[in-house]
Amino acid sequence: MVREKRRENLCVTVPTLFRCPISMDVMKSPVSLCTGVTYDRSSIEKWLSLGHNTCPATMQTLLSTHTTPNLTLRRLIHHWLLHPDMSPSPPLPLPPATSKRQVREIxxxxxxxxxxxxxxxxxxxxxxxxxxxxxxxxxxxxxxxxxxxxxxxxxxxxxxxxxxxxxxxxxxxxxxxxxxxxxxxxxxxxxxxxxxxxxxxxxxxxxxxxxxxxxxxxxxxxxxxxxxxxxxxxxxxxxxxxxxxxxxxxxxxxxxxxSRPVRKELILFGIVKTVGEILSNTNTVRAVIEKALGILEMVATCTEGREAISEDEKCVVEIVRRLMKCSNVATEHGITVIWSVCYLARDQTAQEKVMKVNGLTKVLLVMQSDCSVSTRQMCRELVKVLRVKNSKSCLASYETKTTHIMPY
Missing domain, CATH: 1.25.10.10 (Leucine-rich Repeat Variant)
Structure with a gap:
């Protein structure tokens, strides 16, 4: 009975300010968004990792997803948790605010x-x-x-x-x-x-x-x-x-x-392999996918980059897999990379990798979508070069549901 009563008191006496608006638990590491609302770090990072770009409490669009530790609130929570009986107590006074005069002195x-x-x-x-x-x-x-x-x-x-x-x-x-x-x-x-x-x-x-x-x-x-x-x-x-x-x-x-020298340096670091690993992770969120594909498009502008992309075990396959599944930005970056290695460089290894994962169908679907003029042109050129990989018919490897799409 005593224990139940104590738990009851605990629930009643937890200050609302100390609860995370998402989990409703006492915050362990309070951080604030640009909207001024404070959340527990683990809760808000999970929210952001799912691709949300809004403040959960206010639903305002976030101009920035960066969080700032709320040190004052963390000190208050820590002080409150130190009381063994968890009984209500007067709020800990906030430290005196620094004035503009004091700031000038600093x-x-x-x-x-x-x-x-x-x-x-x-x-x-x-x-x-x-x-x-x-x-x-x-x-x-x-x-x-x-x-x-x-x-x-x-x-x-x-x-x-x-x-x-x-x-x-x-x-x-x-x-x-x-x-x-x-x-x-x-x-x-x-x-x-x-x-x-x-x-x-x-x-x-x-x-x-x-x-x-x-x-x-x-x-x-x-x-x-x-x-x-x-x-x-x-x-x-x-x-x-x-x-x-x-x-x-x-x-x-x-x-x-x-610049080209900087891109070559990144290639030597292993940027292509690293980005391939990022793309292969099923938990990677949209913003990261877009930027990862943007990096590949950037390094594909030089010969060394195209070679590294073609030789990597995952890159080409993961790019094809991400087409039409993330965003228009990601798809256009992806098409540009595939075009660079398959059409511009005429790399047969890359062409074979694209064909093995039904890449020709994906390219045709992108071409029929609401993409930019330049992306549609790259798709046309990719269809020309990829159809050569199939000696029987340019449509032999298409999925049934896409055989009605004409490449020209």
């Missing part, structure tokens, strides 16, 4: 972990506070300058979080591009440190920042030429299992790898 003084934590909390407190920092040239310049000279991973991670918050404001990409890439400070080395030694969350934010400041060919070249960054971004998709980390790594590589 900016004009020395930078430390404690001062940076206060700045980050200040920025998260309101949109007004965020804009106050984002549009302060002195503040942003000082943080970037300090970042370029910093070798402490904890401090670097805090500055990365701060810069990631700033990126949501108008003109921030251009400002950070100028400060990070055109200054004499070695900020890229600090990004490399975070990508090597930081938490997964910090790596994701670093990749996002690098992607968004790669505004032109000069910026892309500077980032790619910095020793190690390209490989660490590749490692983010090859080693990490976190879906958001893989997506961030692919996005950054797509933004940075615009």
């Amino acid at each position: 900016i004009n003084g020395s930078v430390s972990c404690d001062s940076l934590s206060k700045i980050v909390d200040f920025m998260k407190a309101s949109e007004e506070n965020l804009k106050f920092i984002a549009f302060s040239d002195d503040a942003v310049s000082k943080f970037v300058e300090f970042f370029g000279n910093c070798k402490e991973i904890e401090v670097c991670e805090l500055i990365v979080e701060l810069l990631d918050l700033i990126l949501s404001e108008n003109g921030a990409k251009e400002k950070l591009n100028s400060l990070i890439l055109k200054s004499n400070k070695d900020s890229l080395s600090s990004f490399l440190l975070v990508l090597r030694e930081g938490s997964v969350k910090s790596k994701i934010k670093s990749a996002r920042i690098l992607e968004l400041i790669a505004l032109n060919s000069e910026s892309q070249r500077k980032i790619a030429e910095n020793g190690g960054i390209l490989y660490e971004l590749y490692s983010l998709i090859a080693v990490e299992k976190d879906r958001l980390a893989i997506q961030a790594g692919l996005s950054a590589l797509l933004a940075i790898s615009t």
